[in-house]
Amino acid sequence: MSIIKPTRRGLLRTSAVAGAGLAMPTIFTGSASAYMNEPTGSSVTLGFNVPQSGPYADEGADELRAYELAVEHLNGGGDGGMMNTFSSKELKGNGILGKKVEYVTGDTQTKADAARASAKSMIEKDGAIMITGGSSSGVAVAVQALCQEAGIIFMAGLTHSNDTTGKDKKANGFRHFFNSYMSGAALAPVLANAYGKDRKAYHLTADYNWGYTTEEAVRESTEAMGWETVNAVKTPLTQTDFSSYIAPVLQSDADVLVLNHYGGNMINSLTNAVQFGLRDKLVNGKNFEIIVPLYSRLMARGAGENVKGIFGSTNWHWSLQDEGSKAFVKSFGEKYGFPPSQAAHTTYCQTLLYADAAERAGTFNPCGIAEALEGFEFDGLGNGKTLYRAEDHQCFKDVLVVKGKENPTSEFDILEVVEVTPVSQVTYDANIPQMGGPEATLGDCNPGA
């Protein structure tokens, strides 16, 4: 089948211009380009695939703001943000490899199908060279697999499930955000310090993939420390009233409640738990405590007063005082008038990391970029020293353990950083069972042509 070959729209677009004006139809059958969507003009197109509708639309909107800011900085606009504090100095503010950065956006609707459809249209129609974004693990895993098939780099946005760089890892996919395992490993010692080693935990877990990996991670690390898990109950994702799940907690002799919930689930379950007076109870002579493994500012704002004093973990927080974070908060704040969320931070970093990898590799070829990112160590992006591990394309960096602030000063100042768990404590072997074991492999990078 010699006439059938993968689409090479970037190259075609140029030849289309060249072909314009010819009276006879010209049929392009020239030699193959080196990789999918190779940019041939003076610009390069990135695809920002974020939820603009659906339950995570708030996160999506913040991600999009960060992307726009990153593109502005890459093209030399604004104050340069974290480009100035980034340890790699390849980015000059003249786009990527001298090409002006342009972008297209799409709505994932937080549905795998819709996300793949919009990613495909970016690849096939707009000639995007890289896809990034997303705000749920289901979407991240689905789009990552698509990018692997198509031969495009995928820079994951907000996705916390182990599977993205565990069971479902792909050679063309990269994640800067932390994961369930790291949350568990970072939280456990802090919890032991705060609440003691002799505790009985009761888990309420959102009944889907992310919930499972988070429960597993928190269980394993707290049990290793001496806690006992009394019970773990799965709650439907669509549940809005958790009272029927909270009541049995009161009957058990548990003295800690772990809410493996995210977004609206967490807001409702935490509110219910606090309304039931769990936090004022004494069980086994100890104060009853509640833990939320993954915190986000948008969630904390939704739960209002109820988050006070409740522990959780987060990827990044705007109140951090390192140079990178300060630079990012400043340029984001100047442009939009409020501090960025962790979703905005991770997507901004991913864009910069991609651009920097392309500069260092000297090409947009996905295989070149993957090689440049694998084992890349950097600093100055707000999380301290960070490693993009070659085995699973996961970033390893310090994890923040946070607590709901007792006296918030503004609607953004809700969380306070309790402890920064050093990276050594959250590092794991790439082949542990939680990450899919040794049979989960990255495969080979796919340049798509």
Place this chain on the structure above:
Amino acid sequence: MFGLRKSDSALLLIVIALTVLAPFILNPFPENSVMAQFNAGYPDLMQRLVIFGIFAIGFNILFGLTGYLSFGHAAFLGVGSYAGVWMIKLLTLNVIPAIVVSVIVAGAFSLLVGWISLRRSGIYFSILTLAFAQMSYALAYSVLTPITGGETGLQPKVGDPRILDAALEEGVTPRANLFGMFMNDSYDMVVGGWIFTFNVGYYIAAICMVLAFYLSIRIFRSPFGLMLRAVKSNQQRLNYTGIESKPYTLAAFVISGMYAGLAGGLLVAMDTQAGAERMFWTASGEVVLMTILGGAGTLIGPVLGAGFIKYFENIVSKINANILETWFSFMPDGLSDVFVGIIYPFIGKGWHLTLGILFMLVVIFLPGGLVQGGQKIAGMFKNKKDGSDSATSSASAAPAE
């Protein structure tokens, strides 16, 4: 032709022509023009247009003919998809077993659901089917995670058995194919400033749609189809004449379930993954919208409706504020801001709003859907020619519920 009456074979020929020439029709604007934003002739969208066309044609056999409004049809699409992915994982990367098994599994599942749900009619039937679909969704999303992959969905892996295939080379990503042709292989034809993409997957799906459309014409014109219409017009009277109507409605239900399974199998063949969202009630609602928007009970209506909705979902949702600004950049600053401000709520994430408004307009002014709109326009031309009123002449212009 093919055992069809003349007007129907003309319609079939039109549909064949439209699907074959779709790469030209959907890409009317040159690649570098501002209007290229509205081009829909890229493989993924073309595939979706025909696949959801099949889904809607099948739904119309049930809803358009019998009047039974199933609110859970996405469940069959989803079940078919899962069956298809499992075939690709277990048997072979060739798409044919996947598509065939999708249809069979969806048919069996719809037999079960139909057997139970068809004990009731009207709103109770709708609620029963909705309940089944939501149940399937909930099961797929959580309890059945080992089979369905749960939230992250099901996709082929390098380590799958694929007992009929030779082993892949080390590190190669498994991709679905038809005897060596990959679904996303395309041939691009460059004519002047235009690029027309001829995609393998699209033409496979298009052949399926033409066959599905032909079958639906045959069903519409058959005695069986007439019996289904009798169910719609007055089921009680039908029962009083001594005819047991349930076998007919059940057959219609299973046929439309198999159509949904075919659509699910094709979705998987084009893009090898299946997720639970495919069965969510909004997906079931979408096919109802497609059918009503195009014209329930008409032959071509559902296909038009499906195309309309998928076009909006994929094209309008991708227009962002930046693109708007370039459109209005020729205007003075203040004025362009005003225009951008007015249009902004209707594009990007606002595509639901635009679609909703259009849907309302269609339902209010064209209760027979887009097909009725077409007939009105055709009628206007005819009136000019011979002055006779032909708007009532079409046999297929049954109004929507």
